Amino acid sequence: MRTSIATVSLSGSLTEKLTAAARAGFDGVEIFENDLLTSPLAPEEIRARCADLGLTVDLYQPMRDIEAVPAEEFARNLRRARHKFEVMDRLGAETVLVCSSVSPLAADDDALAAGQLSELADLAQDFGIRVAYEALAWGRHVSTYDHAWRIVEAAGHPALGTCLDSFHILSRSSGPKDLEGIGAIPGEKIFFLQLADAPLLGMDVLQWSRHHRCFPGQGGFDVAGLVKHVLRTGYDGPLSLEVFNDVFRQAEAGPTAVDARRSLLILQEETGIRALPAPAAPTGVAFAELLTPDAEPVTALLSGLGFARTARHRGKPVELWEQGAARVLVNTGPAALSPSRLRSRAGTPVDGTVLTAIGLESPDPAAAARRAEALLAPVLPRRRGAEDAPLDAVAAPDGTELFLCATNRPELPDWRADFADVPHAPAASGAVRIDHVALTQPWHHFDEAVLFHRGVLGLGAQESVDVADPYGLLRSRAVANADGSVRFPLTVGAAPGDDTAHARHIALAVGDVVAAARRFTGAGGRLLPIPANYYDDLAARFEFAEGELEIYRDLGILYDRDAHGVFRHCYTHTVGRVFFELVQRDGGYQGYGAANAPVRLAAQRAAR
Numbered sequence: 001m002r003t004s005i006a007t008v009s010l011s012g013s014l015t016e017k018l019t020a021a022a023r024a025g026f027d028g029v030e031i032f033e034n035d036l037l038t039s040p041l042a043p044e045e046i047r048a049r050c051a052d053l054g055l056t057v058d059l060y061q062p063m064r065d066i067e068a069v070p071a072e073e074f075a076r077n078l079r080r081a082r083h084k085f086e087v088m089d090r091l092g093a094e095t096v097l098v099c100s101s102v103s104p105l106a107a108d109d110d111a112l113a114a115g116q117l118s119e120l121a122d123l124a125q126d127f128g129i130r131v132a133y134e135a136l137a138w139g140r141h142v143s144t145y146d147h148a149w150r151i152v153e154a155a156g157h158p159a160l161g162t163c164l165d166s167f168h169i170l171s172r173s174s175g176p177k178d179l180e181g182i183g184a185i186p187g188e189k190i191f192f193l194q195l196a197d198a199p200l201l202g203m204d205v206l207q208w209s210r211h212h213r214c215f216p217g218q219g220g221f222d223v224a225g226l227v228k229h230v231l232r233t234g235y236d237g238p239l240s241l242e243v244f245n246d247v248f249r250q251a252e253a254g255p256t257a258v259d260a261r262r263s264l265l266i267l268q269e270e271t272g273i274r275a276l277p278a279p280a281a282p283t284g285v286a287f288a289e290l291l292t293p294d295a296e297p298v299t300a301l302l303s304g305l306g307f308a309r310t311a312r313h314r315g316k317p318v319e320l321w322e323q324g325a326a327r328v329l330v331n332t333g334p335a336a337l338s339p340s341r342l343r344s345r346a347g348t349p350v351d352g353t354v355l356t357a358i359g360l361e362s363p364d365p366a367a368a369a370r371r372a373e374a375l376l377a378p379v380l381p382r383r384r385g386a387e388d389a390p391l392d393a394v395a396a397p398d399g400t401e402l403f404l405c406a407t408n409r410p411e412l413p414d415w416r417a418d419f420a421d422v423p424h425a426p427a428a429s430g431a432v433r434i435d436h437v438a439l440t441q442p443w444h445h446f447d448e449a450v451l452f453h454r455g456v457l458g459l460g461a462q463e464s465v466d467v468a469d470p471y472g473l474l475r476s477r478a479v480a481n482a483d484g485s486v487r488f489p490l491t492v493g494a495a496p497g498d499d500t501a502h503a504r505h506i507a508l509a510v511g512d513v514v515a516a517a518r519r520f521t522g523a524g525g526r527l528l529p530i531p532a533n534y535y536d537d538l539a540a541r542f543e544f545a546e547g548e549l550e551i552y553r554d555l556g557i558l559y560d561r562d563a564h565g566v567f568r569h570c571y572t573h574t575v576g577r578v579f580f581e582l583v584q585r586d587g588g589y590q591g592y593g594a595a596n597a598p599v600r601l602a603a604q605r606a607a608r
């Protein structure tokens, strides 16, 4: 099916929007009136530009407050419509969207609405134009898709159909039953289908729609479920994204258009109209890689945590540090050579120690890379050096390199083969593994990152939570595989200029966090000090064994419980933009200690 995107979903001038849409592979666009009004290009020039870019103009919109008004008002509306149809004629747009009236002049009179829309359609027909009537969720008298359809049906005009918009429908829906009415609309009377997702927010529907729409798969709506209903009617027009979003309005159009198209590709897969290479969800974290201009503080931290340097890369300044199943690569190569140099939220390259790459244990690295490529993820060169083992890798939206790799699987190239063992004393403990890697995101990549990890890597996304930082509010949403052996909490702050929240961390799962914390401090490590007030509050919230709380207080161990179990965790000091966490998960605890995150963030601010 053809794919389209509304110009309102992208930032920039109309030319920039069209270029971004075409480059991302869209077949067409919906042109928003505002983008036309503010463009220096004449409608004919826009038409030519679209044609050059291989884009069709699938919709012109919106026309507002047309129907169910007094006769003399409707006469003025028709005059206005004639002007717009002339513009559309020059633009080469054959469908216009009319949204249900919000005007106080509009009457609650379906027969009047049908009659006037029919007259409008008569005029449109003279221009070879079709009218698609859409119910705004906040329309004055018409706010549901089935009501809009009843009016269109009553009008019975060949040039009048309806436009279905997933936001308006799903924001008002209380369950799948509400979608059944879609099946009553003949496919050829659905003139257009607009798609948007949104986070599930309890707020005024107009504000929700104008500020918080996102691409399908990024919010909480079952957009795919709705599309399946629409496809069953025989609808064969475009799948078109119409997203009003404060972040996308500011971010660069190119990457947003790619994110948008990836969303539609996944949606097409979910609705059975496109086949993609199946996801091969990672089964573990093979390694995390730190890039640093100065290895000493990093390796001191790793030694203190009980890691041993076990191997060295054969061709590059990269060391492998291991403890049990936890592996950390320390790369002292030039930052500028990193193909995915991290950028701060202000857009400048990040210096100092940064987490630049993750090795994902993949059941089928080549298949995982094929899926990533099909979903427009940049695929990185397979061999970095002449001697290196071939390794599939892709870049996440923020540039983090994701290696799709195999460890100790004889049938596949082993990333470990690029490393030569070095003599070492055994690591402190065998029972350590990477519990999670917290990946802070640039401000404009958060929704995109969630969709990427979900759709490209096949991870599941958990609920979004808000976390208070002393100087801002962070949003956090974890993605994980089914058995929890791969967990990435994705976090973003609100202020684009604030990159202090950019520090990422590696959480190490240990069997006994108290023993691990003591070993670390015994080796000279510094744990993040936690205020005494926190422990007074813990004492009020939970019951502890005699002396237990005092141990936590002394070490700076934080504590949380959920329906499943208990979580104890503590943090190292920060080196550059990286720190470590020691975590003990007991009884199937599912979370990440979100309740403690404000305390940790404040303590880190205080320590800086």
Ligand SMILES: O=C(O)c1ccc(O)c(O)c1
Pocket (backbone or CB within 6 Å): 061, 062, 097, 099, 134, 136, 165, 194, 209, 210, 242
């Ligand atoms: O917010 C609006 O006014 C608006 C306009 C046109 C649309 O198609 C829509 O879904 C919303």
Ligand SMILES: [Mg+2]
Pocket (backbone or CB within 6 Å): 134, 165, 194, 242
């Ligand atoms: Mg719409």
